[in-house]
Amino acid sequence: MFEDDDDFIDPKTLPIYQKGKEIFDTVKQICDLIPEDNEELAFTQSIMLDDAMMLTVKVAGATGAGLYDIKMENAAIIRKAARDLMVQNHTLEMFGFKEVHYFQVVRELIEEYRLLFIDWVASFDPWDYAIDRWGLFNPPGVGPFDKDPDDDIPMD
Template identity: 30%
Template sequence: MWDDFDDEPDFEEDGEFDYRKEQERIFKHPLMKKSKEIIGLTRALVGSLDEARRELYGNIMMEDAAIMSAKFSAAENIPDYITKMENAVLMKLHAKSLNSMTYQLALEETHAEEHLELLRVAIEDFRKLFLSWITTFDSDKKSDDGWGMFMD
C-alpha cells in the first residue's frame, strides 16, 4: 500500500511533499490557464455592467468563474476518484451556468455580441480540455464516502 508513493514525483528524497512543485504543476495545467482566462473575461464583462445588473448578475458570474478554477485545483490535489468526480461535476455545472448568463446578458442587450462570444468560446475551450482531463481519472483509486455516488 505505501509503496505506491515511491513513484510520486512530488515527494522529495526525504519523503516531504513539495508544495511549490505541486502548485506550479497545477498552475501550468492548460485547464487552470483556461479557467484563469475565463475569470479575466468574466471580470471584464461584469465590470462593464450597469450597477443594477452588476448587483443582480455580477456575483453569480464571478462565483461561477472562480469555482471552476478552485474545484480544478481541489481535484488535482487528491488521487481519490470520487472526490475528483464530485469536483468535476461542480466545475461542469458552474461552466454551464456562466455560459447561460452570457445568453441572459445578450437578451438584455447589455454587451456587444462579440464580447459575450469571447467568453462563450473560452468556456467551450474549457469544456474540451475538461473532457480530456477527466479521462485521466483512475477509477480504481476510490474509497467509499458513504454517499454511494460514482461507486459503479
C-alpha cells in the first residue's frame, strides 16, 4: 500500500503530530477532572477534546494529501481548532471549573505547536496544486480564474 511509496511520510513521525498528541493527552487529563454532573462543563469538555484531536487528525490528512490546496485546507482547520482550544480556559472558568489553572500548560503547548506549524506549512510544495476555484487555498501567484495548465494536455 502506501508504505511502499517513496513519497510516503508517516505522520506520526512528524514533530507537529507528536506535539499535537501531547496536547491531546494533556487536554484529556484536564477533561478527566471535569465533574460529570455539570452539563455546561461536559459540553465544553466535548468541544475541547474535538479541537485537541484535530491537531493530529488533520496533520495526518494533510500529510496523505499531495495537493497544496488540500494541505492548506487542513492547515486552516488546525489553526481554528488550536485558536479555539487556546481560549477554552475562559469557558471553563465561567462555568466554575476549579482546576482551570492547569489549562496554562495547554496554552504553553499550543504556543510550541504554533511554531512547529509555521515550519510545517512552509514545507508544503506550492507546485503540486490544482486550482482552487473558490480562491481560498491557491499557492502564491495562482488565482481562482487562472487557466488550468492541464487543459492543454491532449487526452489521446
